[in-house]
Amino acid sequence: MPATPENLRHQAGPVPGDATRYLCAAAWLDRRFRAQLIEELVEHNFRIPAPSPGTDLVRVLHEALTARRWEAWTGALCLLVLVLGSPFFGVPTVVLALAAVALLGIFRGAGTDRLDHRLGLEVERLEVERLDATRRVPRGRQRSTTGAGLVRRLLAAVAVLVAARLVLVGYYEFRSWREYDYVPGLSELTEDWTGYLDPRYSWYLLRDQGISAVLVIVLPWLVAAALRYRIRRRLAAFTDPDPGGVPPPEPKGPRAAWLYGRLREQQSGPELLYRKEAPLVGLGAAGRSWRMTFELRPSADRAAGGRAPDPIDAAALYRAVAARVRALAHDPAYPEDPLRGLTVTDRVFRPSLRHDDPGTWLGAMSGRAGGQVLLEPAWADLLSRTGHERLRHYLAIRVGSWNEEVVVTVLVRATTRGGLLYLEWLPYALGPVAQAYHVIDLLGHRSDLEHALNALGWSARSLVGDVGIAVGQLRQVRASRRRTARLRARYRHLVRSGYAVDYAPRLSVRELGASDDFQNIFQAHDVQRFLNTVTQRVFSAVGDELRARGYDSGAFEKQAQSITNVNNGGVQVVGSNVHGPVAGGSGSNVNLNEGPGT
Template sequence: MTQTTVPPQPPGPPPQGRPAGRRPVAPWASEAGRSLCAGVYLDPVFRHQVIDELYVHEERVVAPSYGVDAARVLAHALRARRSELGWAVGVLLTWLLAWKLTAGLFVWDLLLPCLLLSLAAGIAKPRKGPAGTRVLAAVVRFYGRLLLVLALVGQVVSIWVRGHRERQDNGVLRTFWDVSSFVDVQERLMSEQWRFEFFRDIDGSGLQSGWGVLLFFTVLALLAGLQRGQFARMMAAELSPQKYPDPKNDPAEKAAGLRFAKVQRWIRNEQFSAVVLYGTAKPFCGAGLPFKVWNLSVELRPRTDLEDREPAPLDNERVLEHVVPLVEALRVPSPRRRPQAAATVLDRLRELVVDECVFLPVAGLRDRYEVPCEPDDFQEHRTAAIEEGGEKRRHFLRIRVGGWDEDVVVTVFVRVHTQGGMLMLEVAPHVLMPVREAYREADGIAQRYRNNSRFGKVVWAVGHAPRSLTTSVATLGRGVVSLWQVLTAGHGGARPEGPRQAVRELATDLDSSLFQDMDVVRYLKTIEDRVTGGVKVALHEAGWQTGEFEQKIVNVGSGATYVGEVHDSAVNFGEQGSATVENKNKGKPKRSSGGKQ
C-alpha cells in the first residue's frame, strides 16, 4: 500500500510571522493511517492488541498519535472483529455439522492435515526468522498438504469405485457397450431406480461416505473465498486511496456503539493534545524507538568584550525564542535560479511541525474525565513548567517531520534548563519506523485477488480452507477474553493509567530501506544543528561566552555517522562513539555507546 505522489496540500499564504511551508497531511487521512486500518483486517494479533489497549482498558490514557488517527484505527478494528466473529461461527458450525452428519469421517480425515498446515503457518510467521525455523515450517507444510491431497483423492477414488461397482451390479456397463440396446441404456440411466442407486451417497446416510467429506470441504473453501472477497471489495471502497481521506463517510465509524463513542471522544481529545499524560515506565510512548538521549552543559561566563556592561539574564523561554525561528526556517526552500522551481520542492522538511508540549504524570488523577486536554490547561501548565525544571512535569519543544507519507516519523524533543549559573541542553530524538510491509501491501493483495482467474480463486480458497479451523477458534477465543475483561475486570471504574502501547508503534516494521535511513539521518542532523545554533545565538546575544558551548558541540558531533538500522541507535556521534553489536542485517549496527547518539 504505497503512494509515490505527495498528497494535495491546501493553498493559501502562511500565517504572519512564520516561514513559508507546506501543511502536512491530516492524521485521519494519512497513508500510514490507511495502512493501519487495513492491517487490522489482515493481522488478527494486531487487531486484538489495538482493541485491548484502546477499548478494553478504557482507564489507559491514549498515547500521542503521530501521523495517524488512533480512533479511526480502533473503529476498523472493532468492525473487523465483528466480521471475523461471524465468519468464525460459520466455519465452526460447518465442522460441527460435518462431524455429526459424516459420523466423524470428515474430522478423522481432515483434522490432522488442517492442524499441520496451521502449525506451519504459525512457525513461518516471522518472515525473517532463523533458517532452521523456515526449513521446519516448509517440512510441516509439505507433510500437511500431502495428507490433505491424499485424503481428498482417497475420497474421490472411493466414490468412483463404489459407483463403478453399483453400475456393474445394475448391468449398466454391460449394456452400455451393446449398441443394439442403446435405447435400453437410456431408459436405465433415466430410471428412478438407477438415479437412487447412483446419487444416494449425497443424501441421508450417504453423507457418511466420501460425498460428505467433499461437500463440507467445499463449504469451507467457499467460506474462505467469500471472506477474502469481502476484504478485496472493502479495499476498493471505503479504504481506497480516493475514499479513505473522507472519515465522515466511513462505515466503520457509523457502526459504533455507545461504549466506542465514549472511548472515541477520549482518544480524539488526548491523542493530539499538547498536554501529554505519561506513565513512569514509558514517558515517550507513541514517539517510536528512542536514540540515546544526549545532553551537554556549559558554565555561563560573561563575554570579555562587554566592558562594564553586565550580561542579560538568560532563562529557558528566552533560549527557545531563538531556537524556534531557526528550526521553522527549515520549511523554506533554498533560493533557486528560477523562482518557480522553489514551489516544486518536495522535501518533507517543508512539512516540519514545531510545537511545545508539557509532559504530566498520570498518577494522581481520579477519573479519565479529569485529563487536562484543553488549550487553557496547556497554557496553565506551560507557564508553570517552562522555568521550574521539575522532575515529573517537563516542558519540551517538539519538532516533528513525517516522511514517506507519514511512514517514517522523526520527532526530536528539546529541553533547555538554566540552574546555578549553568545552561543544560537535553535532546531526545525518537523515530517511528515504517508500517509493516504486509499492511502497506494491502492494496496489492486485494487487487491480486480481484483480478485473479476463477481457477486461481478456487486454488487460493482450497489452500486456505484447512487453516480456517484454528483461525476461527483463536478469533472466538480472543473475542471471549475481551468480553470477559470488559464485564469483570472493572477497567471502567479504575484510576487512569499511562499508555502501555501505541497503535502506531504496534504496527512498525524493524526494517527500513537505505533511502529511509538516509532521510532519518538528514532530518536529525539538520534539526540538531539548528537547535544548537539557536542556543549559541541566545548565549551570544545575552552577553555570555559561547566558546565552551561551541567546543562541546564540535566534540559530540565529530564522530562517524552510521547509516543503517536507525530504529535501534544506528546513528552514533562522538569521539568515543562505537558500534559494538550488529544485528542479522550485515553492516547495520544494532547498538551504539558513548558520545552523542
C-alpha cells in the same frame, strides 16, 4: 520530457500508502496485531493512549474491530450450517464432511501461525514470512518438531490408510457387481455390529451420503469465500490515495462512540504520561542523546563596559529555538522537501500513578488553537521557570517523511539555574511500518469479478484454515468482552476505594506495527539529515540568543562543535594533546605494528 514539478512527481512514481493505511491493513492481515491493539485500546480503555505520530488511532481501531466482527459472523454462520445440517442431512453426513475437511487441512498445514494475509497469489510471490509471536520480527519457515507436528504426521498416516481402504472398497464393490447378481443392502449389512466392519459399509456410506457431505462442505466454502471477497475489496481501498475510497469510521453502539471520541481527544494532546519502566512510549527508538552545561558569563564587550548581560531563562530559549527551527519549514525553494512538514510544539510529561480521575487533571494545561490541542503559553512559561522534577517540559521538534512512515522526534529541554545553562537533547526515530503490511500495494486495480474468482479459489484451497480462524474469533470475541467488563469493574472499584491507578500506556499502536529496520538506505540517510539539520539550527538559535543578550558564547560553541564531531563519527579532543593514531566512529580500530616504542 520537460523538467516541471508535475513531471517530477510522475518520475517519482505513484504515491504509496501512508502509515495509517498500512496499519489499517495490518488490522486485517495480522491477527496478533489486531488482538494486541484491541487489548490496549478497548480492554484497558482507562489508560491514556501513547502517541502514535502520523497515525489515526480511531481509523486503525475501527478497522480492527470491523475485521474481528466480520470474522466472528463468518464463524457463526459456519457453525450454524453444521449444527442445522446435522438433523437435515444426517449425522453421518456431517461427520463424513468434517472428516474430509480435516484430512484436507492436515495435508495443507492448517492451524499454523503464518501471517494471515488473505490476498492470494500476489502475496505468495512476495514470500511474506511469518512473524514471531513475541519479538514480532520476520523469521524463516521452520519445520515443526513439536508434539503438534508428530500428531499431524500420525493423522496424515491414518488418512492414507483410510484412503487406501476406500480404494479397496471401490475395487471390491466393482467386482461384486460384475460377479454376483445380488448385492446385500445397507440395512442387511448392519443387522448386527459386525456389519459395520464390513468394507462394503464404508462404500455404501460414501455412496449414499456423499452428495449431502459435499453440500455441507460447499456451504461453509461459500461463506468463507464471501469473507475473503469482502476483505480483498476492503484492502484494495487502502491502496487508493484518495481518502474517499475508505468509508469513515462509524462506531457500532454508544460504547464505541464514547471510545472513538475519547481517542480523538487524547491521541494528539501535548500532555503525556510516563511510568518508571518505560518513560517514553510511542516515540520510537532512542538515538544518541547529549547534554551540555556551561557557565553564563558576560561577553568581553559587556564586561569591558561594566554592563551586566540581559536576563535569560528557559522560556526565552524555547521561543528562540522554536522560531529558528520553524523557519526550516517555510523555505519556498524546496517545495517537495519533507522539512516542509516540520512542526514544533510543547510537550509535558507527568507521572501516571494517580488517585483521582483523569478528567480532573488531564488536559487542564491545554487548549484548542486552530483545530489543534496545544499547551497553554502560560503553563509552558510556568513549567520552564519552575522546573518541577515530576513534570518535564520539552520542546518537541517533529519531522515526518516517506508519507509519515519515518518519523523523527527531538525533545529539547533547557534550564537556567544559578548562572548555569543546561541543554538536553533526546532524539527518537520511528521506523516504517513493517514490510509485511505493505503487501496491499500488490493488489493494484482489479475488477470485482477478479476479486471473486480469487476468493473462491483461495477459500477452496484453505477452507480449514478459514473456517477455523472464523470460528476461533467467536471465542476470542467472547473472551475479550469478558476481560473488558472485568477490567472496567475492577477500575471502578479501585477508584471508589481510593486506590492509585496507573494510567500510562503499555504500548503504542504505531510502534507495534513498525519494523525494526529501515526499508532502504535512503530512509536512514534522511533520518540522519533531519537530525543534523535540526541540531545545527538549535545550536545557532541558542548561540545567537546568548550573543544578543550579552553573554559569552565561546564555551557553548566549543561544546557544540564537540557534539557535532562525535555525532558525525569523529573524535573531538579538548584541552589535551594526543600523540599517535586516533580512531573514532562505530567499529573503528587502530592497528599498530609491533616493535620498539610501540
